[in-house]
Amino acid sequence: xxxxxxxxxxxxxxxxxxxxxxxxxxxxxxxxxxxxxxxxxxxxxxxxxxxxxxxxxxxxxxxxxxxxxxxxxxxxxxxxxxxxxxxxxxxxxxxxxxxxxxxxxxxxxxxxxxxxxxxxxxxxxxxxxxxxxxxxxxxxxxxxxxxxxxxxxxxxxxxxxxxxxxxxxxxxxxxxxxxxxxxxxxxxxxxxxxxx
Numbered sequence: 001x002x003x004x005x006x007x008x009x010x011x012x013x014x015x016x017x018x019x020x021x022x023x024x025x026x027x028x029x030x031x032x033x034x035x036x037x038x039x040x041x042x043x044x045x046x047x048x049x050x051x052x053x054x055x056x057x058x059x060x061x062x063x064x065x066x067x068x069x070x071x072x073x074x075x076x077x078x079x080x081x082x083x084x085x086x087x088x089x090x091x092x093x094x095x096x097x098x099x100x101x102x103x104x105x106x107x108x109x110x111x112x113x114x115x116x117x118x119x120x121x122x123x124x125x126x127x128x129x130x131x132x133x134x135x136x137x138x139x140x141x142x143x144x145x146x147x148x149x150x151x152x153x154x155x156x157x158x159x160x161x162x163x164x165x166x167x168x169x170x171x172x173x174x175x176x177x178x179x180x181x182x183x184x185x186x187x188x189x190x191x192x193x194x195x196x
Contacts, residue, residue, distance in 0.1 A: 011037075015194040019132070021166025024052060027191045028059045031158050031170040034190050035063070038172070042157035044068060044145050045167065046137045050086025052167050056160065057093035065095040066150045068141040071102055098150055103143040103178050104136070124181070132192050134169025137161035139184060142175035151175050156187060168193050 014030050016023045035043065042064045047053035053067035067090050072080040080099065090097055108119035118126075128136035138159035145151040153176045160170045172188035 009188075011188060011190075013189050014191040016168055016191070017194065019134075019163035019168050019193040021052075021162065021164075021168075023168040023191070023193075024055060024162070024166040027160060027162075027167040027170050028056055030191045031160050032059055034170075034172065034188070035060075035158050038156070040156055040158055040172070042066075042151055042155070044138075044141050044151065044157060044159045046141050046161040047086075048081050048165065050082045050090065052160075052162065052165070053082070053095070053097075054086050054089045054093075056167070057090050057095045060095075061093060065093075066145050067095050067097050068144060069097060069099045071105070072099060074102070074105075096150060098141075098145055098148050100144050100148055103140045103147070132169055132195055133163040134161040134167070135171065135186075135189075135192060138169055138171045138173060139186070142173050142184065143178045143181065146175040146177050153177055153180070158190070163193060 043060050044066050045053060045056040046068050048070055057065060069082045075081055104121045104125035108121045111119050125136055128139055138161045142159050146153045151157050156172055156174050158170060159173050160167050162168045169192045170190040171186050174185040176184045
């Protein structure tokens, strides 16, 4: 082996038989195990009503955890899906909550709804979904957190998301700001559904 060649990395990945919230605890544990191995303290987790965020706040106590919600109005105007009880539990555990416009949504989604045509961000989102819904969300929340200044662009973190509810996907990513999307890197797949 050449002296200037980097050592290969061999690590475990979990590939779930099915998507869904039944994979949440195993996904969080796989992410925590790898975070500890790599010395990564910055963790991102997507949540809707907050159950996954609360569970992640318990598992990642003492880490720099940011829980990323849907934008207010995502499901219906003026409604935030994160429940007040779950918000309080997440904040009590010391985690931050980010509610922001989705990196692959917003005005471009309005164009699709009004003019029945897809915009570039939705094409990118559909392309990322070939790896699974959770993988798309991991990339998306990483950019959202970088844009909000809650993670440092260019420094590895672990992003966790799911398909619908719960968590079934965890990636080690190097986040970037949205305007630098093509510089983002997915370093490792820690867990994801095995799609057929």
